[in-house]
Amino acid sequence: MISLAGGSRPGDGYHPQVTTADPLVLARDLSKRFGSFTAVDGISFSVAPGEAFGFLGPNGAGKSSTMRMIGCVSPPTGGELRVLGMDPARDGARIRALLGVVPQQDSLDMELTVRENLILYGRYFDLSYRESRARADELLDFVQLADRAGDEVEPLSGGMKRRLTIARGLVNRPRLLLLDEPTTGLDPQARHLLWDRLYRLKQDGVSLVLTTHYMDEAEQLCDRLVVMDKARIVAEGSPRALIAEHATREVLEVRFAPDARPAEDDPRLAGVAERIEVLPDRTLLYTQDGEAAAVTLHDRGLRPVATLVRRSSLEDVFLRLTGRTLVD
Amino acid sequence: MLASLARLMPGTTGLPGRRGIRLLERNVWVYRRSWIALVTGFFEPLFYLLGMGYGMGALVGEIEGLPYAVFVAPALMATAAMNGALYDSTFNLFYKLRYARTYDAVLATPLGPADVASGEVAWALIRGSLYAVAFVVLMLLLGLALSPLVLLTIPGSLLIGFAAAGVGTAATTWMRRWQDFDLVAVFTLPLFLFSATFFPVTAYPEPIRTIVELTPLYRGIHLLRALSTGQPDPAIVLDVVYLLVLGLVGMSITSRRLGKLLLR
Ligand SMILES: Nc1ncnc2c1ncn2[C@@H]1O[C@H](COP(=O)(O)OP(=O)(O)O)[C@@H](O)[C@H]1O
Numbered sequence: 001m002i003s004l005a006g007g008s009r010p011g012d013g014y015h016p017q018v019t020t021a022d023p024l025v026l027a028r029d030l031s032k033r034f035g036s037f038t039a040v041d042g043i044s045f046s047v048a049p050g051e052a053f054g055f056l057g058p059n060g061a062g063k064s065s066t067m068r069m070i071g072c073v074s075p076p077t078g079g080e081l082r083v084l085g086m087d088p089a090r091d092g093a094r095i096r097a098l099l100g101v102v103p104q105q106d107s108l109d110m111e112l113t114v115r116e117n118l119i120l121y122g123r124y125f126d127l128s129y130r131e132s133r134a135r136a137d138e139l140l141d142f143v144q145l146a147d148r149a150g151d152e153v154e155p156l157s158g159g160m161k162r163r164l165t166i167a168r169g170l171v172n173r174p175r176l177l178l179l180d181e182p183t184t185g186l187d188p189q190a191r192h193l194l195w196d197r198l199y200r201l202k203q204d205g206v207s208l209v210l211t212t213h214y215m216d217e218a219e220q221l222c223d224r225l226v227v228m229d230k231a232r233i234v235a236e237g238s239p240r241a242l243i244a245e246h247a248t249r250e251v252l253e254v255r256f257a258p259d260a261r262p263a264e265d266d267p268r269l270a271g272v273a274e275r276i277e278v279l280p281d282r283t284l285l286y287t288q289d290g291e292a293a294a295v296t297l298h299d300r301g302l303r304p305v306a307t308l309v310r311r312s313s314l315e316d317v318f319l320r321l322t323g324r325t326l327v328d
Numbered sequence: 329m330l331a332s333l334a335r336l337m338p339g340t341t342g343l344p345g346r347r348g349i350r351l352l353e354r355n356v357w358v359y360r361r362s363w364i365a366l367v368t369g370f371f372e373p374l375f376y377l378l379g380m381g382y383g384m385g386a387l388v389g390e391i392e393g394l395p396y397a398v399f400v401a402p403a404l405m406a407t408a409a410m411n412g413a414l415y416d417s418t419f420n421l422f423y424k425l426r427y428a429r430t431y432d433a434v435l436a437t438p439l440g441p442a443d444v445a446s447g448e449v450a451w452a453l454i455r456g457s458l459y460a461v462a463f464v465v466l467m468l469l470l471g472l473a474l475s476p477l478v479l480l481t482i483p484g485s486l487l488i489g490f491a492a493a494g495v496g497t498a499a500t501t502w503m504r505r506w507q508d509f510d511l512v513a514v515f516t517l518p519l520f521l522f523s524a525t526f527f528p529v530t531a532y533p534e535p536i537r538t539i540v541e542l543t544p545l546y547r548g549i550h551l552l553r554a555l556s557t558g559q560p561d562p563a564i565v566l567d568v569v570y571l572l573v574l575g576l577v578g579m580s581i582t583s584r585r586l587g588k589l590l591l592r
Pocket residue numbers: 034037038039057058059060061062063064065066592
């Protein structure tokens with residue numbers, strides 16, 4: 001198990017990227033329609049060099065559609081998009097030559113071995129065989145798959161396939177790496193290993209654009225993120241700023257026995273917290289001091305079967321903004 | 329022609345589909361491990377040649393002043409070129425397109441749909457050229473080639489493969505299920521049987537004869553037979569142009585269709 005260097009979390013200590021450099025990605029009123037269905041509805045954002053930028057949102061929010069447009073494999077149907085200063089409609093091949101892409105589906109080449117997947121992908125970028133082989137071996141070490149180099153791809157675990165896909169996305173030494181749900185479906189250990197690799201890449205100066213519906217992932221990896229819901233951007237900022245703006249410092253989570261659960265307008269809940277959210281399985285009380293709120297509930301005769309005080313998270317921000325949880 | 333093709337394939341600079349060479353390399357790597365599958369493709373035309381050329385030939389005797397085996401050998405070579413290219417460009421393409429989704433990752437690189445089309449067609453041709461060379465050697469050994477022009481049947485059968493692969497890849501982009509491939513046989517079997525393969529086209533009454541003369545395999549057989557028997561007539565120019573155009577049109581349709589399917 002690999003821990004993050006020095007125990008620091010990349011999401012902490014966000015410094016706004018005040019830079020004069022041109023944005024790596026610039027979108028204005030960007031839209032994507034499939035027939036009459038609108039998957040991305042006029043979103044605007046920009047990604048600065050060196051930044052780790054996230055799209056946080058539930059399934060169907062339009063994250064992948066946006067990523068595919070940035071990756072120049074899906075033409076926008078409205079608005080303006082510039083990637084690395086170029087126009088995807090005209091310079092698609094040139095942009096793709098400079099991007100690293102980790103799509104939502106691994107789409108590894110099942111007819112090639114692990115190492116061959118990397119070598120031939122390097123060839124697609126016009127690397128010489130010698131160079132491509134060298135990078136393949138270097139990247140297999142980086143994603144800890146060197147011992148599987150000669151193996152078929154199919155039997156690899158989900159986490160290994162994901163790591164191989166990340167290695168593949170790095171074969172051309174991209175300045176900008178696009179990651180669509182890099183850790184969805186992975187067990188916690190595989191996920192932490194991936195986070196560690198991504199964090200190292202970021203330290204090496206690779207800019208990251210990633211999507212996720214895990215708020216802890218967004219907090220861990222992103223300097224700045226946008227919250228997407230139903231094809232639109234509903235909030236933007238650093239994880240900390242979003243939490244400060246849309247949530248309180250702490251959250252008191254309580255569970256009641258089904259017959260003893262107070263309704264939202266129950267007088268015993270009145271004034272206990274700044275805001276109260278009654279979910280099907282638990283009740284969330286947003287407050288600066290969770291312990292104090294728990295004591296107040298007890299004083300008023302409420303007896304939850306479980307009580308948890310925690311720091312508020314992006315999940316709470318999302319709930320606040322959309323009225324729904326991220327993963328349901 | 330290349331310029332008009334370039335207009336059909338936007339987003340590429342230089343010769344359209346030139347990066348297809350990378351996909352070709354990939355296919356070579358894949359087949360390095362399963363070269364047996366390559367070898368088997370040679371046996372079908374060989375068995376036909378032995379069965380029809382010599383078995384039937386003993387009954388038929390001569391056709392148009394040629395021993396029967398000499399008459400059918402180039403036709404079987406042309407048919408093998410068509411079938412081989414069709415196999416690669418239909419089944420194999422469909423598998424990569426719909427199941428393995430091989431091209432999803434390829435298109436995230438500088439390669440575009442035109443490169444996928446050219447790469448797959450080029451692969452079908454390389455594979456076909458192996459069979460063509462083997463078949464010519466066989467014809468020479470069996471004394472079925474009447475002219476040194478027989479060597480030109482190798483590029484000739486590549487041309488047939490090019491036309492078949494162009495049409496095959498284009499058709500495959502519309503296929504949705506494996507069952508749709510039954511349609512391929514509906515077209516290829518009559519082509520095989522009626523394209524002056526086993527008897528001369530003069531056996532047909534008009535207008536059937538003209539219709540047969542307009543089919544692609546007939547043009548291919550006409551071309552190869554003219555070369556292997558050393559009797560080239562001016563109509564072989566028509567053969568070449570016909571097959572070339574068919575292949576180019578097929579490829580440009582393929583690259584546009586792939587763009588529609590994969591770059592949504
Ligand atoms: N090729 C497509 N054709 C039609 N609808 C699509 C296509 N791709 C995505 N969609 C729809 O667009 C919406 C957004 O999808 P997507 O961008 O994949 O969301 P996310 O990645 O946030 O889960 C979904 O409702 C999805 O069904």
